[in-house]
Amino acid sequence: MKLFIYILCIAFTLISCGKNSCKYAIIGGEIINKNTDYVVLFDSKDVIDTLKLDGNNRFSYQIDNLTPGFYTFRHGGEIQMVLLEPGDSIMFRLNTFDFDESLVYTGKGAKKNNYLINDFLKSEKEEKQVFKLCQLPPEDFQTQIDSIKAIKIKNLDLYKEKHNTSALFNKIAKANIVYDYYTSKEVYPFVHYGRNKKKIIEALPDDFYSYRETINYNDEFFKDYFNYTSFLKRSFNNIALEKHIQHTKSPYNIWMNCCYNLDKMAAIDSLVHNAEIKNELLFHYGMKFLSKNKKMEDNDRVIKYILSKSTDKKNNDRLITYNQSINKLKPGEFLPNLQVRNIQNDIVFINDLINKPTVVYFWSHLYKGFFEDSHKRVNELTSKYPEVEFISVNIDDYSKDRWITTIKSKKHILLNEYIFETPDESVKKLAIYPLNKAILVNHNRKIVNGHANMFANGFEEELLGLLNR
Known part of the structure; x- marks a missing residue:
C-alpha cells in the first residue's frame, strides 16, 4: 500500500x-x-x-x-x-x-540517468580493450580509438534524436566520450609494452597530444565528475613524463622516482588554478607516492612541496598523519595493538592473535572483486606455506551485520576473519592505503614489512625470508 x-x-x-x-x-x-x-x-x-x-x-x-x-x-x-x-x-x-x-x-528523468550509468559501466569494461590496443604502434592505436569514438558519437546522436534530450545532458554525454578518448591517449606511453618511456614518447606523432591546447584544466562544472578527474590524473602522469625524460638519466621505473613526482606536482601548479581541483590532485598524487616510497627524505620533500601549494588543511593534515603512521611501521617496530571483532562477536586485540609468522591483509565492501581475489590468493599461499598465519581484516566503518552476512555467504572463508572495532582510527594507524597493502609480522609481533603486497612479484620470497628469521 x-x-x-x-x-x-x-x-x-x-x-x-x-x-x-x-x-x-x-x-x-x-x-x-x-x-x-x-x-x-x-x-x-x-x-x-x-x-x-x-x-x-x-x-x-x-x-x-x-x-x-x-x-x-x-x-x-x-x-x-x-x-x-x-x-x-x-x-x-x-x-x-x-x-x-x-x-x-x-x-x-530516469532515461538520461540510466543512459549515463550504463555508459559508465561500459567504459569500465572498455578500458581492458584499450589497454590491449596500447600495444599497437601509435598510428594504428589512434586509428582504433578514433573508430571507437566515432561509433559512440553516432550512437549518442541517435539517442538524442529519439529522446529529445536537454542541452545539459548533451554536454555531459559528449564530455564522457571525449574524456574517455583523451584518457586512452594519455595512458598509451605507460601501458605500451616498452620499458624505455623516452623512446615511446619520441616515437609518437607530433600532433598526438594536440588536443591539450583545448583542454580546460579548471572546469568548475566537471570538477567532481569521474571521467574528467580520471582524465586529469592520467594527463598529468603523462605531461610530467614528457618533462621528466628531458633531464633524467634513466627513463625506467619512474613511478617512485621523487623527481618525476615533483615534476607532476609542478605541472599541476602550472596548469591548474582552481583551488579545489589543484588540492585534490596534489593530495591524490601525494598519497600514492607516500604509500609506495620507502625513502623518508623523499617523502619529506614531496610533503613539503604539497604544503607549499595546497590550501586544503584537512587533506594536508591527512598527508602528515599518514606519513607519521608510515614511519611507525618500519621493520623492527611492534605492530600497533588495535582491537578487532571476530565472527563470534568477541572483541580481541590483534597482537593476541599473533604467535607465529603472520600476514595481516585487508578488504572492503567498496572493492567487491578484491575480497575474492585476496582470499583466493591466501588460500593458495596457505597451502604452500602452512607455517604462516594469514589474518583478514575488514576496514569498513559501517554495519558489522553486513560484514557477518558477507563472511557467512562465502564458500572459501578462512578461519581468521575479523573487522576493526574502531575502523577510522585503525586505518590511520596502520596507514592502510592502498587497500592491497599487507603487513608482515614475525612471531614476536614485530614488523618485518609494513607495506607488502601479496600480489607483487617477489612476495613469496618475502614469506620465505619471514620464515627463516
Whole structure:
C-alpha cells in the first residue's frame, strides 16, 4: 500500500508540474540489503540532507530551488551521481551487493540517468580493450580509438534524436566520450609494452597530444565528475613524463622516482588554478607516492612541496598523519595493538592473535572483486606455506551485520576473519592505503614489512625470508 501511495504521489507531481514551471526535483530510492539506515544527499561536496530509510528501506526527498546538474548520494561508503533538472521525479532501486550494476532509475528523468550509468559501466569494461590496443604502434592505436569514438558519437546522436534530450545532458554525454578518448591517449606511453618511456614518447606523432591546447584544466562544472578527474590524473602522469625524460638519466621505473613526482606536482601548479581541483590532485598524487616510497627524505620533500601549494588543511593534515603512521611501521617496530571483532562477536586485540609468522591483509565492501581475489590468493599461499598465519581484516566503518552476512555467504572463508572495532582510527594507524597493502609480522609481533603486497612479484620470497628469521 505504501509503495502504491508513493507511486501515486510521483505521478501527481509529473502531471501537475508543467514543462517550465518547476524549480524543484524529487529523488527517491529503495535500498536492497541496506548497509545503514540512511542515505546522504550531496550537492557537489556539500551535504544537502541525511535521509532516513523507512520500514521498507525507501526514502523520498524534494530539492527546492534546484540548480541543474550533478547530485551525489552516498550509502554505506558507496557513492553514485545522478543528473537532476527542474521537474525531474526520479526513483532508483539498487542492491548493495552489486551497487553500480544493480542501479536502475524510473520516473521522469530516469532515461538520461540510466543512459549515463550504463555508459559508465561500459567504459569500465572498455578500458581492458584499450589497454590491449596500447600495444599497437601509435598510428594504428589512434586509428582504433578514433573508430571507437566515432561509433559512440553516432550512437549518442541517435539517442538524442529519439529522446529529445536537454542541452545539459548533451554536454555531459559528449564530455564522457571525449574524456574517455583523451584518457586512452594519455595512458598509451605507460601501458605500451616498452620499458624505455623516452623512446615511446619520441616515437609518437607530433600532433598526438594536440588536443591539450583545448583542454580546460579548471572546469568548475566537471570538477567532481569521474571521467574528467580520471582524465586529469592520467594527463598529468603523462605531461610530467614528457618533462621528466628531458633531464633524467634513466627513463625506467619512474613511478617512485621523487623527481618525476615533483615534476607532476609542478605541472599541476602550472596548469591548474582552481583551488579545489589543484588540492585534490596534489593530495591524490601525494598519497600514492607516500604509500609506495620507502625513502623518508623523499617523502619529506614531496610533503613539503604539497604544503607549499595546497590550501586544503584537512587533506594536508591527512598527508602528515599518514606519513607519521608510515614511519611507525618500519621493520623492527611492534605492530600497533588495535582491537578487532571476530565472527563470534568477541572483541580481541590483534597482537593476541599473533604467535607465529603472520600476514595481516585487508578488504572492503567498496572493492567487491578484491575480497575474492585476496582470499583466493591466501588460500593458495596457505597451502604452500602452512607455517604462516594469514589474518583478514575488514576496514569498513559501517554495519558489522553486513560484514557477518558477507563472511557467512562465502564458500572459501578462512578461519581468521575479523573487522576493526574502531575502523577510522585503525586505518590511520596502520596507514592502510592502498587497500592491497599487507603487513608482515614475525612471531614476536614485530614488523618485518609494513607495506607488502601479496600480489607483487617477489612476495613469496618475502614469506620465505619471514620464515627463516
